[in-house]
Amino acid sequence: MARRKWEDLTVTDIELACNITDETAADDRPLFADYAQLYLDSLDSGNTGTRRKYKGILKNKWMPFFASMAIADITPAMVRAAIAQNDFSSTKTANDALTPLRGVFDLAFIDEIIEELPTKRIRNKKTQKDEPDPFLPNERLAILNYMQSHWTGDKEIWYLYFVWQFWTGCRPGESLAIDWADIDITNRLAKISKTLSSGKVQLSTKTNEIRNIYLNDKILVVLDRLKALTGHQSRLFISLHTDEPWTRPDKLSEKFQEVLPVIGVRARPAYNCRHTYATTMLNSMIDVSAAAYQMGHDIITFTKIYAKWINTERMQAEMMKLDYGG
Structure with missing residues (x-):
C-alpha cells in the first residue's frame, strides 16, 4: 500500500x-x-x-x-x-x-489485512451516568422572566432562543440549524433534519433521523416575534447585531450561565433546558413514545435517560396496592 x-x-x-x-x-x-x-x-x-x-x-x-x-x-x-x-x-x-x-x-x-481483531476482547469500562438535572417550573419561570426584562434590543433574540430551548427540547445544534422553510405554522410542526456542527450546517441530525416536533402555544408566540426579527433571513436564529446566523451555541450557553447566580438559581448547563422539557412532558403524563419522538430518542434510550420521571404517578398507584395486601 x-x-x-x-x-x-x-x-x-x-x-x-x-x-x-x-x-x-x-x-x-x-x-x-x-x-x-x-x-x-x-x-x-x-x-x-x-x-x-x-x-x-x-x-x-x-x-x-x-x-x-x-x-x-x-x-x-x-x-x-x-x-x-x-x-x-x-x-x-x-x-x-x-x-x-x-x-x-x-x-x-x-480488508483482510489482519486475521484477528486485537480489540476483540477489550471491553468498555462501566460508567455511572449522571441523572438529568432539569430546572424546576419556578426556576424556569424566574430564568425566562429575568431574560425577558433584561435582554432587550439586539439581545431580545437570546431570550427568544431560550424560550425555544425550554419548550421544544431541541438540541442546541438543531435549533441553530433550523430554517424558516422547516416551520409549518398551520400544522404546528417544525422539521428537525439537520444540525449545526463546528459552525457549519450538517444535513443530518445526531441520530440521522428526521422528526417533526410539535409547536405549543408558547413557541407560536416566539415564532411570531422571530418572524418580525429574522424573517428576512433563512435561519430562525441569527445575531441581531451582525445580521448573520449564529455559529457557536457555546456563546449562548455562557450568557445563560451568567443569569443563574444573579437570580439565585443553582448552576446547571444550558443543555438542561432540553432535560427540563422532557421531564415536563413526563410530569404532564404525555405518552412515553410521543415524548421520546419529540426529543429525537428511541424508546429504549429515552427510558434509560428519564427512568426516574417515567410513570411516577402510575408507579405510586401500583405500590399503594401493598396497603391492601394480605
Missing part, C-alpha cells in the same frame, strides 16, 4: 522519530497510520464534528504507540499496554477513545 500523509505526520517523520532502520522501513505492509487515515476517510463526510473528534483521539492517544507499526503486528497485549499508559481524564474518555481505535482495526479486518 502506498504510504500516505496522515495530517502533518509523514511516514518519514515516524521512522526518524522511532529510529526505524532501513531494513524495517522496507516492510511494505500497511501501517497503523495508513489505516487510521483510511478509517477517517470512510466516515460520513457530513459529520465533520465526529471526524475531527476521532482524528484528535487517533493523533493524541494511539498514533504515538502504533503509527509506524505494521497493523498486522499489533497484538491485544500491545493495545492493553497502550491503554494502561494513556492518561485518560475519566472512564468515559477512555471508552470514547476506544471507538476510533476499534474502527481502524475493524476496517483492516474487513
Whole structure:
C-alpha cells in the first residue's frame, strides 16, 4: 500500500522519530497510520464534528504507540499496554477513545489485512451516568422572566432562543440549524433534519433521523416575534447585531450561565433546558413514545435517560396496592 500523509505526520517523520532502520522501513505492509487515515476517510463526510473528534483521539492517544507499526503486528497485549499508559481524564474518555481505535482495526479486518481483531476482547469500562438535572417550573419561570426584562434590543433574540430551548427540547445544534422553510405554522410542526456542527450546517441530525416536533402555544408566540426579527433571513436564529446566523451555541450557553447566580438559581448547563422539557412532558403524563419522538430518542434510550420521571404517578398507584395486601 502506498504510504500516505496522515495530517502533518509523514511516514518519514515516524521512522526518524522511532529510529526505524532501513531494513524495517522496507516492510511494505500497511501501517497503523495508513489505516487510521483510511478509517477517517470512510466516515460520513457530513459529520465533520465526529471526524475531527476521532482524528484528535487517533493523533493524541494511539498514533504515538502504533503509527509506524505494521497493523498486522499489533497484538491485544500491545493495545492493553497502550491503554494502561494513556492518561485518560475519566472512564468515559477512555471508552470514547476506544471507538476510533476499534474502527481502524475493524476496517483492516474487513480488508483482510489482519486475521484477528486485537480489540476483540477489550471491553468498555462501566460508567455511572449522571441523572438529568432539569430546572424546576419556578426556576424556569424566574430564568425566562429575568431574560425577558433584561435582554432587550439586539439581545431580545437570546431570550427568544431560550424560550425555544425550554419548550421544544431541541438540541442546541438543531435549533441553530433550523430554517424558516422547516416551520409549518398551520400544522404546528417544525422539521428537525439537520444540525449545526463546528459552525457549519450538517444535513443530518445526531441520530440521522428526521422528526417533526410539535409547536405549543408558547413557541407560536416566539415564532411570531422571530418572524418580525429574522424573517428576512433563512435561519430562525441569527445575531441581531451582525445580521448573520449564529455559529457557536457555546456563546449562548455562557450568557445563560451568567443569569443563574444573579437570580439565585443553582448552576446547571444550558443543555438542561432540553432535560427540563422532557421531564415536563413526563410530569404532564404525555405518552412515553410521543415524548421520546419529540426529543429525537428511541424508546429504549429515552427510558434509560428519564427512568426516574417515567410513570411516577402510575408507579405510586401500583405500590399503594401493598396497603391492601394480605
